[in-house]
Amino acid sequence: MRLHSNTVYGVVNAIDEIFNNQQYADKVIERTLKSNPKWGSRDRGFIAESAYEMVRWWRLINEVSPTDDLFHLFATYWLMQGNEVPPWREFEGIDVDKVKQRYEAISSRAVLQSIPDWMDEMGSELLGDKWDDEINALNEQAQVVIRANSLKITREDLANRLKEENIETFAPKGYRDALVLAKRQNIFRNPAFKEGLFEVQDASSQLVADALDAQPGMRVIDACAGAGGKSLHLAALMQNKGKILSMDVEEWKLKNTKLRARRNGISIIETKTIEGSKTIKRLANSADRLLLDVPCSGMGVLRRNPDTKWKLSPESISNVRLIQQDILQGYSSMVKSGGVMIYATCSILPTENQMQVEQFLQSDKGQNFKLLEDQKVLAHESGFDGFYIAKLQRK
Numbered sequence: 001m002r003l004h005s006n007t008v009y010g011v012v013n014a015i016d017e018i019f020n021n022q023q024y025a026d027k028v029i030e031r032t033l034k035s036n037p038k039w040g041s042r043d044r045g046f047i048a049e050s051a052y053e054m055v056r057w058w059r060l061i062n063e064v065s066p067t068d069d070l071f072h073l074f075a076t077y078w079l080m081q082g083n084e085v086p087p088w089r090e091f092e093g094i095d096v097d098k099v100k101q102r103y104e105a106i107s108s109r110a111v112l113q114s115i116p117d118w119m120d121e122m123g124s125e126l127l128g129d130k131w132d133d134e135i136n137a138l139n140e141q142a143q144v145v146i147r148a149n150s151l152k153i154t155r156e157d158l159a160n161r162l163k164e165e166n167i168e169t170f171a172p173k174g175y176r177d178a179l180v181l182a183k184r185q186n187i188f189r190n191p192a193f194k195e196g197l198f199e200v201q202d203a204s205s206q207l208v209a210d211a212l213d214a215q216p217g218m219r220v221i222d223a224c225a226g227a228g229g230k231s232l233h234l235a236a237l238m239q240n241k242g243k244i245l246s247m248d249v250e251e252w253k254l255k256n257t258k259l260r261a262r263r264n265g266i267s268i269i270e271t272k273t274i275e276g277s278k279t280i281k282r283l284a285n286s287a288d289r290l291l292l293d294v295p296c297s298g299m300g301v302l303r304r305n306p307d308t309k310w311k312l313s314p315e316s317i318s319n320v321r322l323i324q325q326d327i328l329q330g331y332s333s334m335v336k337s338g339g340v341m342i343y344a345t346c347s348i349l350p351t352e353n354q355m356q357v358e359q360f361l362q363s364d365k366g367q368n369f370k371l372l373e374d375q376k377v378l379a380h381e382s383g384f385d386g387f388y389i390a391k392l393q394r395k
């Protein structure tokens with residue numbers, strides 16, 4: 001593939017923003033693409049993919065590159081992808097053989113997998129034999145998965161409709177509404193998306209609403225609803241009958257939920273910003289089903305958000321674990337006796353998952369609950385994101 005200097009500069013500038021100005025990768029890439037409307041879809045694809053891959057392999061690239069100059073780092077990345085580097089002034093000092101030698105001399109798993117040492121130690125300690133395969137899988141590029149909005153279309157009809165537009169998909173087994181795109185592409189501009197026929201949602205994430213077993217007519221609370229991905233899925237499973245209260249501490253996220261609900265043809269979602277413990281207390285014993293899709297480290301979704309590797313720390317994981325336990329303790333009272341609660345994370349770490357549930361069950365509040373089942377979804381076993389889903393019932 002031939003390199004073009006304007007797009008390489010685009011990648012290098014984006015990387016500069018991400019690492020030297022501590023900006024979020026997805027926001028920087030979105031801004032870069034927006035500010036250059038003349039770039040065609042190939043150029044956009046090149047910039048987004050190269051920037052994400054450089055973020056993913058940042059530690060390894062830095063180890064192998066002759067210097068920390070951003071063009072040298074880009075050239076190292078480019079060579080490591082099996083490409084050739086053109087004789088540009090920016091790439092002077094790059095010696096292909098030396099890059100190869102430096103790469104071959106590395107034996108540390110943390111460097112080869114391009115993760116911080118602490119993350120490798122934590123993963124190995126908590127996941128044992130499974131860590132090697134898991135971190136390998138978490139470094140792969142994520143597939144684009146969509147969920148057919150069953151309120152408007154069946155999965156089969158959606159697949160046929162996309163096929164008419166030359167978008168090939170396949171239906172993974174075990175996920176009733178999921179379709180995987182055969183080729184990665186930006187699907188948000190597709191008219192079917194604007195008509196609310198599908199949402200982009202990983203297959204593992206689609207297991208969460210399914211596990212809650214919400215029936216039409218029920219009263220459901222999604223207490224950490226964010227931009228509403230799971231609320232929308234719940235509404236579809238409930239055939240848009242009953243009531244879903246989508247709550248979050250961040251009001252702006254709930255605004256997004258409302259917009260998405262309208263596009264999806266959903267009328268049963270009401271949103272409420274959590275102002276404090278009073279908001280929760282007022283809802284005691286009110287829900288047939290309660291979803292706690294809690295904030296987490298995101299260690300199960302590193303494929304989608306590779307910059308998480310560089311933003312997390314053992315301290316930030318300890319902090320989020322405190323919030324998770326607080327949410328379990330404080331929010332579980334909203335479910336009625338006999339009702340079902342799901343505790344879910346997009347993490348693969350047992351400390352955020354089964355150990356949190358065990359701690360809850362051993363606490364005073366947890367005495368009222370029993371664990372029905374839990375799913376520990378690992379990326380290397382499922383082929384999709386890493387998730388944890390525990391189903392508990394209030395006695």
Ligand SMILES: C[S@@+](CC[C@H](N)C(=O)[O-])C[C@H]1O[C@@H](n2cnc3c(N)ncnc32)[C@H](O)[C@@H]1O
Nearest residue numbers: 224225226227228229230248249250293294295
């Ligand atoms: C994993 S995300 C939720 C994703 C969302 N359910 C979806 O499917 O798109 C966790 C959410 O919890 C919210 N959050 C953080 N602390 C919270 C708290 N104490 N109570 C409720 N929500 C909280 C965050 O703002 C974030 O939107």
